[in-house]
Amino acid sequence: MATVTSAVRRPAKAAWLSVLATLSVLSFALSVVLIFLYAPRDVQQGEVQRLFYLHLPTAWLAYLSFFIIFVSSILYLLRGQARWDRLARSAAELGFIFTTLVLLTGSIWGRPIWGTWWTWDARLTTTLILWFIYLGYFLLRAYVADPERGARYAAVLGIVGFVDIPIIHMSVRWWRTMHPEPIVVRSEGPAMPPEMFTTVAIALIAFVILYAFLLAVKYWIETTRDEVMEIRGALEQHG
Amino acid sequence: MSAWSQFIAIVKRDLLLEWRARELVIGMLVMALLTLLIFNFAFDLSGAQRAASGSGALWVAIVFTTLLGLGRAVALERQEGAWEGLLLSPVERPVIFIGKLVSMLFFVSAVELVALAVLAVLFALPVLRPGVLVVVGLGTLGLCTLGTLFAAMTASVRSRDVLLPALVFPLAVPVVIGAVRATTLELNGFTADAAPWKSLLGGFAVLFFALGALTFGSVAEE
Amino acid sequence: MICPGDRNDFIRPSSTRVLEVRALTKRYSWRTVLSRIDLSVDAGECVAILGPNGAGKTTLLRLLVGLVRPTSGSIEWFGRPAGDFGAAVRSQLGVVMHRIMLDPELTVAENLRYYARLYGVPDATERIQALGEELGLTDRLGDRVRSLSRGLQQRVALARALLHRPRVLLLDEPDTGLDRAARICLVELLERFCSSGGTVLMTTHASELAGQLAERAIYLERGRIVWSVCGRDEVDFHLRTQPRLMTV
Numbered sequence: 270m271a272t273v274t275s276a277v278r279r280p281a282k283a284a285w286l287s288v289l290a291t292l293s294v295l296s297f298a299l300s301v302v303l304i305f306l307y308a309p310r311d312v313q314q315g316e317v318q319r320l321f322y323l324h325l326p327t328a329w330l331a332y333l334s335f336f337i338i339f340v341s342s343i344l345y346l347l348r349g350q351a352r353w354d355r356l357a358r359s360a361a362e363l364g365f366i367f368t369t370l371v372l373l374t375g376s377i378w379g380r381p382i383w384g385t386w387w388t389w390d391a392r393l394t395t396t397l398i399l400w401f402i403y404l405g406y407f408l409l410r411a412y413v414a415d416p417e418r419g420a421r422y423a424a425v426l427g428i429v430g431f432v433d434i435p436i437i438h439m440s441v442r443w444w445r446t447m448h449p450e451p452i453v454v455r456s457e458g459p460a461m462p463p464e465m466f467t468t469v470a471i472a473l474i475a476f477v478i479l480y481a482f483l484l485a486v487k488y489w490i491e492t493t494r495d496e497v498m499e500i501r502g503a504l505e506q507h508g
Numbered sequence: 509m510s511a512w513s514q515f516i517a518i519v520k521r522d523l524l525l526e527w528r529a530r531e532l533v534i535g536m537l538v539m540a541l542l543t544l545l546i547f548n549f550a551f552d553l554s555g556a557q558r559a560a561s562g563s564g565a566l567w568v569a570i571v572f573t574t575l576l577g578l579g580r581a582v583a584l585e586r587q588e589g590a591w592e593g594l595l596l597s598p599v600e601r602p603v604i605f606i607g608k609l610v611s612m613l614f615f616v617s618a619v620e621l622v623a624l625a626v627l628a629v630l631f632a633l634p635v636l637r638p639g640v641l642v643v644v645g646l647g648t649l650g651l652c653t654l655g656t657l658f659a660a661m662t663a664s665v666r667s668r669d670v671l672l673p674a675l676v677f678p679l680a681v682p683v684v685i686g687a688v689r690a691t692t693l694e695l696n697g698f699t700a701d702a703a704p705w706k707s708l709l710g711g712f713a714v715l716f717f718a719l720g721a722l723t724f725g726s727v728a729e730e
Numbered sequence: 731m732i733c734p735g736d737r738n739d740f741i742r743p744s745s746t747r748v749l750e751v752r753a754l755t756k757r758y759s760w761r762t763v764l765s766r767i768d769l770s771v772d773a774g775e776c777v778a779i780l781g782p783n784g785a786g787k788t789t790l791l792r793l794l795v796g797l798v799r800p801t802s803g804s805i806e807w808f809g810r811p812a813g814d815f816g817a818a819v820r821s822q823l824g825v826v827m828h829r830i831m832l833d834p835e836l837t838v839a840e841n842l843r844y845y846a847r848l849y850g851v852p853d854a855t856e857r858i859q860a861l862g863e864e865l866g867l868t869d870r871l872g873d874r875v876r877s878l879s880r881g882l883q884q885r886v887a888l889a890r891a892l893l894h895r896p897r898v899l900l901l902d903e904p905d906t907g908l909d910r911a912a913r914i915c916l917v918e919l920l921e922r923f924c925s926s927g928g929t930v931l932m933t934t935h936a937s938e939l940a941g942q943l944a945e946r947a948i949y950l951e952r953g954r955i956v957w958s959v960c961g962r963d964e965v966d967f968h969l970r971t972q973p974r975l976m977t978v
Contacts, residue, residue: 346726401678408674412665415758417799418730422661425723426675432719433679436712440682444689501760517847528835589829596795596825597848598817730798
């Protein structure tokens with residue numbers, strides 16, 4: 270019966286979550302103001318360049334998510350506690366969304382500047398491969414029938430994948446430098462004026478707060494889902 | 509009951525079985541040769557750029573063939589329960605990993621020798637240079653370490669034949685990039701330029717060999 | 731669950747406790763296959779695990795040998811820490827499951843030599859010879875396993891399980907697909923194993939095998955132990971009166 274009451278309990282961090290949500294809204298509001306009113310207009314790229322303030326934070330978060338998966342995976346394999354798997358699952362879902370956003374913002378940003386929807390820029394390419402690794406992560410969990418087994422396998426994938434990412438990046442970068450492109454793609458431009466730097470820093474903070482909020486909520490959802498599974502199991506047994 | 513004798517026993521049994529049944533290598537060989545053939549019609553494998561396209565074709569063939577071979581090997585082993593018999597025995601899981609890896613290396617190498625011969629004869633590529641062979645060896649090793657780990661993982665999962673490539677391809681990107689570049693350079697005689705790629709391939713193989721051995725225990729059991 | 735009216739404490743000291751299972755549970759998502767199984771087995775016991783199809787007998791056996799990880803609960807072999815299925819444990823277990831765990835394309839001798847090396851059996855050749863004689867396989871040692879009948883394959887599987895002189899034999903429905911003669915052979919072999927101090931855990935859904943061998947019987951239904959009895963007479967009685975048990 271303990272499991273029943275715990276599932277009905279409100280998230281233990283309810284107060285925390287409200288604080289995070291409020292902070293998130295505020296910091297985003299500030300960011301929007303900064304992005305459109307404070308940051309200077311880019312000389313070469315024009316207004317489109319403002320997508321950078323969305324692109325960079327989402328890229329950071331896409332990779333941060335995988336780092337969280339990496340650490341949780343190791344802890345799960347060593348300790349076997351369900352909470353690490355829950356954390357990995359939650360971070361994976363968010364990470365996948367943010368990776369998709371990176372690819373989309375990168376593509377939309379690039380279209381007016383490079384004239385194409387895609388370029389095999391080293392960072393973008395690595396992010397595309399990351400996207401496929403995330404996809405494989407979800408496929409693996411989906412196809413393995415036993416959730417405990419799926420968690421274990423996904424943990425191995427998480428560890429191997431994370432260790433591989435810097436190697437992938439390195440190999441792609443070497444691949445590109447061996448074939449120099451006519452247009453040298455630079456995300457930030459030759460130098461970043463201090464207004465830009467401030468803006469991107471604030472935007473990054475806003476996104477990190479949002480990420481923390483989303484991760485906490487997602488983690489709570491996964492905990493509840495696990496508890497529902499337990500209750501269902503208990504009912505089935507006694508039925 | 510030393511790890512070494514267990515390792516030898518595993519490899520010997522895999523090789524003996526393959527020698528008797530010949531189920532794996534034939535299929536892999538057909539796959540490799542057909543891939544090369546299709547590449548010949550899809551791309552220009554006889555022109556001046558044939559080192560680049562030839563090495564690309566070679567590595568695509570190797571990747572597909574290796575994954576095919578691994579998928580079938582793990583499936584065959586589970587049919588009569590031989591895999592469970594192995595798991596039930598006192599062999600340490602890393603030893604099983606290394607044994608299976610080495611067995612697969614034998615099979616893939618056999619297929620690669622034929623594929624290289626085909627490349628040499630049909631497309632006039634100087635594949636018998638030691639540099640080329642070193643690259644092929646290192647790339648295959650890296651590919652097989654990843655493949656052995658994930659093949660064991662996906663062996664009894666549905667859609668294994670889709671899931672295995674879906675997991676391995678993205679992770680194997682450095683191997684493919686490095687191996688194709690290095691093979692092209694070696695074929696064209698630029699051995700010095702191929703050196704950083706060879707280090708990449710070697711480092712990759714060592715790193716994922718270690719990771720594979722460490723995590724195989726979590727993957728082997730149900 | 732220790733056998734009620736247990737004579738074991740009088741006859742055998744607890745230092746011969748071979749297996750201790752506590753609250754063993756296996757769940758797949760919400761589906762519970764085994765629920766809070768308790769089991770203690772001492773050396774030399776012959777235990778039959780009975781139950782209809784789908785009761786969880788095979789899953790229990792797979793958990794006991796470490797092929798499947800439990801959802802909760804503990805399994806202790808030979809007094810070692812719970813969940814320890816290292817080489818020391820596995821080298822003392824002999825397992826016969828439904829699948830023969832042999833390579834059909836290799837000969838009987840080749841299969842046995844392979845396992846002998848895996849288990850580090852020191853006198854492999856002699857051991858294989860001896861087991862071949864004991865199990866009536868001597869003239870088939872050079873034949874491919876594929877060419878053997880199911881009954882003979884089962885015997886080779888038994889040879890494989892006994893190769894390394896295990897302390898415990900675990901068998902999953904060893905009598906399926908065997909004709910009368912083969913079954914008699916099996917019973918004799920298991921009796922010999924038990925009387926020389928070995929422990930046997932055997933699942934079956936046919937009562938005949940259990941009736942001939944088991945001093946203890948456990949009946950599983952839907953993942954739970956319904957009854958557990960000790961002593962030949964008790965076992966016999968329960969076997970005869972339990973519906974849903976096949977009498978072959």
